[in-house]
Amino acid sequence: MSPLVQFRVVSVTAETNDAKSFRLRAPEPLSYKPGQFLTVGIPSDRGTVARCYSMSSAPHEDDITITVKRTPQGYASNWMCDNVSAGDTITALPPSGQFVPSAEDVDVLLFAAGSGITPVMSIAKYVLTQTDRKVALFYANRDPAAVIFAEQLRAMSKDHPERLHVVHWLEELQSFPREADLQRFAAVYPQYSAYTCGPAPFMDAVTDALNSLGFPHDRFKREVFQSLSGNPFETEVIVSEPGAEHARVKGSCNGTSFDFDDWPSDVPLLQYLLSKGVDAPFSCRSGECGACCFQLVEGEVDMEQNDVLDSDEIADGYRLACQAKPSSDSIIITYD
Numbered sequence: 444m445s446p447l448v449q450f451r452v453v454s455v456t457a458e459t460n461d462a463k464s465f466r467l468r469a470p471e472p473l474s475y476k477p478g479q480f481l482t483v484g485i486p487s488d489r490g491t492v493a494r495c496y497s498m499s500s501a502p503h504e505d506d507i508t509i510t511v512k513r514t515p516q517g518y519a520s521n522w523m524c525d526n527v528s529a530g531d532t533i534t535a536l537p538p539s540g541q542f543v544p545s546a547e548d549v550d551v552l553l554f555a556a557g558s559g560i561t562p563v564m565s566i567a568k569y570v571l572t573q574t575d576r577k578v579a580l581f582y583a584n585r586d587p588a589a590v591i592f593a594e595q596l597r598a599m600s601k602d603h604p605e606r607l608h609v610v611h612w613l614e615e616l617q618s619f620p621r622e623a624d625l626q627r628f629a630a631v632y633p634q635y636s637a638y639t640c641g642p643a644p645f646m647d648a649v650t651d652a653l654n655s656l657g658f659p660h661d662r663f664k665r666e667v668f669q670s671l672s673g674n675p676f677e678t679e680v681i682v683s684e685p686g687a688e689h690a691r692v693k694g695s696c697n698g699t700s701f702d703f704d705d706w707p708s709d710v711p712l713l714q715y716l717l718s719k720g721v722d723a724p725f726s727c728r729s730g731e732c733g734a735c736c737f738q739l740v741e742g743e744v745d746m747e748q749n750d751v752l753d754s755d756e757i758a759d760g761y762r763l764a765c766q767a768k769p770s771s772d773s774i775i776i777t778y779d
């Protein structure tokens with residue numbers, strides 16, 4: 444089982460009237476990729492509820508920072524902003540998520556709206572400081588007061604004038620960005636890899652704009668956050684029917700290889716791997732977030748639920764471990 448991490452809150456910074464950054468220190472250094480998120484446990488009268496918050500920090504920075512924006516009906520985000528102070532402890536699952544920049548040496552085209560800037564900021568900081576690649580950012584907000592990281596972005600533009608191009612889009616002046624507006628911006632960067640995070644209508648408009656421009660699917664990622672319906676903080680006990688068939692699973696995760704031959708056919712792969720001590724990533728455990736995504740190299744699995752992978756990703760062999768049960772005698776997989 445991946446251990447829960449107890450983070451000490453080092454500082455809390457107000458970014459805007461309704462967004463705060465929480466700088467967190469883990470007991471031991473924690474590795475993560477730019478664009479990933481933490482699944483944070485929030486106390487409530489229903490017990491612990493889990494929420495995913497993207498990191499706005501980049502992996503080379505000393506601490507992990509998550510940035511949280513209040514929403515009118517958002518119990519968890521309001522609780523974070525109202526109750527968490529420096530010196531407190533918060534509990535979270537280790538970082539996870541697939542919204543990470545490609546390892547290829549390709550410049551990046553970023554589209555963010557509102558608090559969708561959070562993982563995008565992590566990617567931008569990583570690319571600018573740890574690579575020679577260029578960054579183009581289209582950032583939409585309601586008005587100037589709503590712009591999270593305005594000062595940081597100004598400083599980054601000053602530090603990297605040849606490699607960072609930021610366009611701020613203000614809806615109070617320019618209305619909601621339409622497909623044609625986004626297309627005009629993206630058309631200048633046809634060879635870049637694109638990433639978008641924000642409200643669904645914004646990401647839909649970005650998707651339409653990139654599709655119209657013929658951006659290949661494998662050079663475009665969108666971050667999908669769903670409310671988590673289950674409680675990933677509860678320990679799951681493996682329950683397998685007597686007589687269930689067993690399959691073999693070989694693979695690697697975080698550079699460590701494994702080979703097990705007693706995976707019960709009625710137990711999800713994630714649950715099985717965690718019971719074997721594999722440090723497999725996860726968050727929701729209910730097919731809603733994509734944190735447990737792995738790639739099939741050989742063999743086949745069935746998935747009970749899939750709210751995140753599209754048909755192209757399925758065709759490329761990606762599957763959700765929390766939903767996968769074996770449909771062949773053996774499979775070979777990779778998380779790396």
Ligand code: FES
Pocket residue numbers: 724725726727728729730731732733734735736763764765766
């Ligand atoms: S852990 Fe969220 S989809 Fe599997």
